[in-house]
Amino acid sequence: QQQVKQSPQSLIVQKGGISIINCAYENTAFDYFPWYQQFPGKGPALLIAIRPDVSEKKEGRFTISFNKSAKQFSLHIMDSQPGDSATYFCAASKHNFNKFYFGSGTKLNVKP
Amino acid sequence: ETGVTQTPRHLVMGMTNKKSLKCEQHLGHNAMYWYKQSAKKPLELMFVYSLEERVENNSVPSRFSPECPNSSHLFLHLHTLQPEDSALYLCASSQRSGNSPLHFGNGTRLTVT
Numbered sequence: 425q426q427q428v429k430q431s432p433q434s435l436i437v438q439k440g441g442i443s444i445i446n447c448a449y450e451n452t453a454f455d456y457f458p459w460y461q462q463f464p465g466k467g468p469a470l471l472i473a474i475r476p477d478v479s480e481k482k483e484g485r486f487t488i489s490f491n492k493s494a495k496q497f498s499l500h501i502m503d504s505q506p507g508d509s510a511t512y513f514c515a516a517s518k519h520n521f522n523k524f525y526f527g528s529g530t531k532l533n534v535k536p
Numbered sequence: 537e538t539g540v541t542q543t544p545r546h547l548v549m550g551m552t553n554k555k556s557l558k559c560e561q562h563l564g565h566n567a568m569y570w571y572k573q574s575a576k577k578p579l580e581l582m583f584v585y586s587l588e589e590r591v592e593n594n595s596v597p598s599r600f601s602p603e604c605p606n607s608s609h610l611f612l613h614l615h616t617l618q619p620e621d622s623a624l625y626l627c628a629s630s631q632r633s634g635n636s637p638l639h640f641g642n643g644t645r646l647t648v649t
Binding site for chain 2: 456458465
């Protein structure tokens with residue numbers, strides 16, 4: 425059973441537009457929700473993360489929105505740029521151990 | 537420049553070969569991980585070592601054998617692999633306590649012929 429479900433699988437956005445990627449989880453014990461960005465030929469790199477005691481976290485053009493009651497969280501990329509074209513993974517983990525459950529990834533293509 | 541270094545970057549091996557993947561972390565972390573990344577699938581956790589002791593093994597086939605001689609080095613020994621084992625193998629490290637994020641290497645692209 426997949427613990428974290430991610431959508432869409434791929435996304436095409438025009439330069440300057442907003443990219444939105446959604447994730448849903450089942451286990452209410454999860455208390456840490458990071459997003460990773462992966463470029464071709466590279467490993468995933470931490471982009472931004474949130475804990476369930478806040479509903480939103482913003483870092484530059486990247487924002488995580490978190491809905492605890494719906495068990496959903498999403499990544500918003502404002503003013504999307506061609507350099508943002510990459511694969512994005514959401515993840516979730518429990519506090520007592522760093523075991524991460526990953527979504528299946530979203531390949532984002534920002535067209536100039 | 538990544539704090540987690542993996543070698544080799546690419547590996548092609550036959551089904552009867554024996555090879556090893558190497559990972560080294562320079563971040564002072566005390567937990568290290570092997571993940572398998574296949575196309576359009578979630579990252580699959582293979583092994584976790586914390587303080588040099590293996591604490592997680594997600595029923596990985598015995599043809600994969602990990603080794604963690606110290607907190608900075610991690611190996612994945614491969615033998616008699618199958619073509620379906622072809623994938624990107626990622627090493628990661630983190631602090632053991634709390635919600636510490638994973639830091640990944642750039643992976644080894646493995647092709648089994």
